[in-house]
Amino acid sequence: MGFKEVKRELVDRYRCVARAAIDTKNLLHAGEIEAEDVALIVMACRGTDHRSFPHHSAQDIDVHVLVTAGWYIKFFFVESRASLISVHRTGMP
Numbered sequence: 001m002g003f004k005e006v007k008r009e010l011v012d013r014y015r016c017v018a019r020a021a022i023d024t025k026n027l028l029h030a031g032e033i034e035a036e037d038v039a040l041i042v043m044a045c046r047g048t049d050h051r052s053f054p055h056h057s058a059q060d061i062d063v064h065v066l067v068t069a070g071w072y073i074k075f076f077f078v079e080s081r082a083s084l085i086s087v088h089r090t091g092m093p
Helices: 003-013 035-044
Strands: 014-016 050-054 062-068 071-078 081-089
Touching (some): 003 081, 014 035, 035 062
Antiparallel strands (some): 050 062, 062 071
């Protein structure tokens, strides 16, 4: 899947992943940023802001990371849904 398709799919199909231990830096889970704002950040990303790697426990799932304009967003696609794992500030603009 190319980067433009990854962005479009994330915005079209996202949901939040419920995790046993949610990091307090995860601003989407904490309700400190709206999903619509995350979508705007994602759509502003370029290919150089993106990297992907196999999930540590399911090698057939690619984990995607976007780092841009002071934001860190991690997500993956499973069963035609995009799951946001982490949305937080990087401390860098």
